[in-house]
Amino acid sequence: MRNSTRALTAALAAGTLLVAGCGRGGPGGGADATVSDDKIVLAVLNDQSGVYADLSGKNSIEAVKMAVADFQAKYGDKAVSGDIEVVSADHQNKPDIANSKAQELYDRGHADVILDVPTSSAALAVANVAKAKKKLYFNVGAATTELTGKQCNKYTFHYAYDTYMLANGTGTAVTRQGGKNWYILYPDYAFGQDMEKSFSAAIGTAGGTVVAKDPTPFPNDNFSTFLLKAPGLKPKPDVLGVMQAGGDLVNLVKQYNEFKLREQGIKLSVGLMFITDIHSLGPDAFAGTTFTDAWYWNFDDRNRQWADRFTARTQTRPSFAHAANYSAAMQYLEAVQRAGTDAADAVVGKLEGYTYDDMFARNATIRAADHRVVHDVYLAEVKPRSEVTTDWDYEKILRTIPAAEAFRPESAGGCTL
Amino acid sequence: MTSLLQQCFNGLVSGGFYALLALGLAIIFGMLGVVNFAHGAFFMLGAFGAYLALAEFGVPFWAALFLVPAVLFLLGMLLERTLIRRLTPFDPLYNFLLTFGLTLVLQDAVKREYGVQSQPYPRPAELSGSIDLGPFDYPAYQVFVLAAAIVLCAAVWLVLTRTRVGMVVRAATERPELTGALGVNVGRWVTPVFAFGVALAGLAGVLAAPMRAVNPLMGADLIIAVFAVVVIGGLGSVSGSVLAGFAIGVAQSLGNLYVPALSQTLIFIIMAGVLLWRPAGLFGREEART
């Protein structure tokens, strides 16, 4: 045994010497803060096979490519760089893979900006990478307000939506429209708890009452316990507010219909719903449900025009995430154009406080204090099948929620950049 | 009081799914000594089968109820003949690993084809209303599911106790060495029993399609809960697994109402308690544990 120990020590010592000799000379050693300006690289890091694949996924890469093409068409020879590249990676909703891939994209892929990154744990992990590498990051796909709260940083921007905007929009608007008494169901984990808090606050501010709220197990396939309880509450709730997402939401809605709560005068309001959810279950299952949407393709001509171009490339209608990725890529490139360089700090300087109005982001401001991109959002209702006229024509926009009201006030998040 | 009854009823409905899955697991285990990790995946295939039958071929729910399990029965036979059988001479853990790998393949294959979005599946029109159960009204479909689960479990029980096939299977499940020693040819029943267990999981999947989210991952989390159920009931005991299934369903439903904080972990806490008290499960016997 002594023999083995000695050999091991020798090997270790040799290794240490080797390392000491080479120092930081290895591959990937030290990222350079200034990237050569002859090429701009936009990296889309998202979920291409899991729960967010339909919402965003591969078609978001297409959307970003559209933005690059539009940018090049707009500026032609005057563009800051003639060579703009779009690369992508699939993080499979695993934060560790997101973390490694983000580092690799910045270091080896020479990415100047990373876009999308759904799944909050992955999103926050990438935010930390962006901070360490001092490179830009536009999150589109994740809903956590932490990105613009305690875990905000100089290089991270949050586009499109978050839990506060979803809950506040629906809670306020539905209460004002007469849904005074609420029964709230939320999945018992961080997302659900955040949603419930924002929802209850919004309902209270708008003059409504939360009659009862119940955490539900996650994941869960049997919600009858809670649905049975709803009609018996005193006073009887007008609205059932549900914060479940994905498969759980589908379960809940199926059972809501089964227990015929709508017929008993209890409407359904959903915290987080995507057009892809409506598409997968069919509008009938959700008809009459209200929710907040960041963007809807069939809202006006400007959106429809873009959606038609998108559909020509992808054969499907865009979700808000596709449009938001397009917009984020475009605004990044515009900022690079204004700065005349892709050096991260200069671009951040051009983005902070910028106001604009594009196809996705109406009346938009990039808040300098927390890097939340605020813009108009919409209270939507799912149409019954009888009112659906074309494919994917599922939403009726009830109200536009102005940018100033839609998002969390910048003082409330606890962000210090 | 009414609400308590309602909650128990809820629990029985979700317990029905546990029971059907646990039943299939238990008889497969009894016959082959194999714990089928892919049972959740077969459940998912059952639900997807119902969805595809309706969406692609217009096969209604009532036909799918027979057709899909039949298809899964054939799939089960195929898998037993080509894969499972090759590993029976070795330690049963290899088959556990094999079915784990199979789960990944089946899940991802479905995911690649259809994505992870939930697929729509309507309730059959005949069962869209609710039924007056005396103290309360209850959705007809859920009543049907519970009735179907009870009838199926009872039918399997009758087959196991009243027929020659059942006798062999039961004997092989509960006293494997003795059965072989008495000269009963257990081997010829292995394939059909495995396939039957798979078909049962598929049937549970079809039953689940109208009331649960039909997506590739629907079986993954369920199967772990079902593992806990069979550990509680005792893997070697068919009736124990079924009873534990219903009991755990009720316990969870009441847990949801009274101790929501524990609702997810309750089943595992019960399992820990049972392991302390009776390591072989409530209805299991010591020697069945290896």
Added chain:
Amino acid sequence: MIRLLLHHTEAAGRRPLRWLLLAAGLTLALALPWLVYPPVAMDIATWALFAAAVDLLLGYTGLLSFGHAAFWGTAAYTSGLIAIHGGLPFPLAVLGGAALAALLAVPIGYLCVRNTGIYFAMVTLAFAQMIYFVANQWRGATGGENGLQGIPREFLGADLSDPFVFYYAGLPIVLFGLLCLWRIVHSPFGHVLVAIRDNPARARAIGYPVDRYKLLAFVLSAALSGLAGGLFSISHGFASLQEVYWTTSGKAVMMVVLGGIGTLWGSTLGAALVVLLEDYLSTSGFNGIGLVTGTVFVLVVLLFRQGLWGAARQLGAAVSRTARRRTPRRRADAPAAPVPTTSTTSR
């Protein structure tokens, strides 16, 4: 026991080869961040230790744990919390994580080792799922599904932010863990474990308290898994629910089986393979990572049960046999029976 003795004498005959392999392995471990992207290299190293720790149970004690994510994940969170709030040097944080993982393994192990075979696998899986739910709900400590973010890499003021540098800072911990495993396996204790694996009844008859040995093996395996998990969270700078999910347990088992059950070094090989495959597939544009890994896994279980390392060993033995033209010592060259063969007859 007979197999053990044979194994031993035969091993003595192959000493030089063993040292050669060890040196090659070490060189490879040191050169890894030159060959692959450094964060990926670190992942390979941590997963290698995790898989080898799982193999201590599966290969040397005959217990298939499908719930080791509980220990890997618990340590990941604990190390992260220590690093964030304690400001301690990262090796201490990692050790703290490993210690808590070991502590958690005592009650879980106590309940699990009363069962063997399939039962053990199912019970460990169920307990790990319970830990997952606890982690998901215990938001104050774990950050829920946001994960525990912003874990620092503190080491006496040294700058370890570069993953290339951190690899060499973390590697000694992995090597220490592997050394521990190697010593355990080759200690008298390890030999008793193998005896229990091969024939528990006989081990009990000889007078060994079988359950206590199994419990100790379980706790050691959990502690070393924790060592790997803690290092993993420090290296990534966060810990997430992924770490306690059952797929993580499955991944570790998969690595062990691919590499070869009952061959510690095989597990490291399996880990490298799986990590590199996942890394490759994430940029290949192919959806269906489970399809690839699952198929490979099924094929290995069906046709290739001795795993990569076992196959290499067989090949090596065959080559040396033909070269030396001596009577082959067949039994000794066959890989140690992968999983216990107590109930080989089909029922």
